[in-house]
Amino acid sequence: MESKSFPGVVDSLDELRAYVGELSQKAGLAKKATYSLKLAIDEIATNIILYGYEKVGLVADFKVLSEITDQELIVILEDEAAAFDPLAREIPDEEDLTMALEDREIGGLGIFLTIKGVDDFSYEYVDGKNRNTFVMNVIKP
Amino acid sequence: MKVTLTDQEEITVVEVTGDIDSKTAPEFERNAKLATEKNEKIAIDLTAVEFMSSAGLRVLLMVYRNIKSQNGKVILVGVSEEIQDVMSTTGFINFFKIVETTAEAIVILKQD
Numbered sequence: 357m358e359s360k361s362f363p364g365v366v367d368s369l370d371e372l373r374a375y376v377g378e379l380s381q382k383a384g385l386a387k388k389a390t391y392s393l394k395l396a397i398d399e400i401a402t403n404i405i406l407y408g409y410e411k412v413g414l415v416a417d418f419k420v421l422s423e424i425t426d427q428e429l430i431v432i433l434e435d436e437a438a439a440f441d442p443l444a445r446e447i448p449d450e451e452d453l454t455m456a457l458e459d460r461e462i463g464g465l466g467i468f469l470t471i472k473g474v475d476d477f478s479y480e481y482v483d484g485k486n487r488n489t490f491v492m493n494v495i496k497p
Numbered sequence: 498m499k500v501t502l503t504d505q506e507e508i509t510v511v512e513v514t515g516d517i518d519s520k521t522a523p524e525f526e527r528n529a530k531l532a533t534e535k536n537e538k539i540a541i542d543l544t545a546v547e548f549m550s551s552a553g554l555r556v557l558l559m560v561y562r563n564i565k566s567q568n569g570k571v572i573l574v575g576v577s578e579e580i581q582d583v584m585s586t587t588g589f590i591n592f593f594k595i596v597e598t599t600a601e602a603i604v605i606l607k608q609d
Contacts, residue, residue: 366518366519366520367520369518369519369520370516370518370520373516373518373548387579388578388579388582391548391579391582394548395548395550395583398518398519398548398550399550399551402518402519402550402552405519406519453586453587453588454588455588456592457558457561457562457565457589457592458561458562458565460558465551465554465555465587466550466551468586468587469550469551469583469586469587472586
């Protein structure tokens, strides 16, 4: 597994997306799949940075672990914040998403886009660390 | 990310350049709010925006509500295919008119 660390601040998001772009290119992901993965990782990293780190005054890095196989690109965000399962919160359903914008709740869009955008998303808490795993299928021509 | 506001008679054009994420969204929000305070007809030009996260969608939601409450109108310009996909998945697309150029947006906004 390849590993790269980023400081847990919103200033890292640009560089994080660029790095995900490089990994996607190496894995041979299509343009749309690359965008969806960038978006998913940006959304989860944002939550980690804003709520896991900055809100509680935790100054730490987070890690991006990755692996490219014949069939998949696997990216794992690993952070040291308190245990937080993004899948445990309420995720907007079809009904919420057809609601008029004036009546909408604002939360949950990020996790919704994450789940919709990747082929598999999972969360686990291992050895005192949150691990958010994103999997994209690689379609070989 | 950079935001420029330009007034064209009764219309304010908000031009955004760069990515809209949780770092840059507050600056986009501040300018978009300013635009809705100046005019009830606004165009948001996203031609030079490659990436927009849910933080940007939240700003669009705020703009939509502000404009709606003053019976105004908002048009989005030059929205990339990827961002349109995201707006479609989240149901935002039905609430915004999207055109290719700022000139087109201004013609439509002037008509009402």
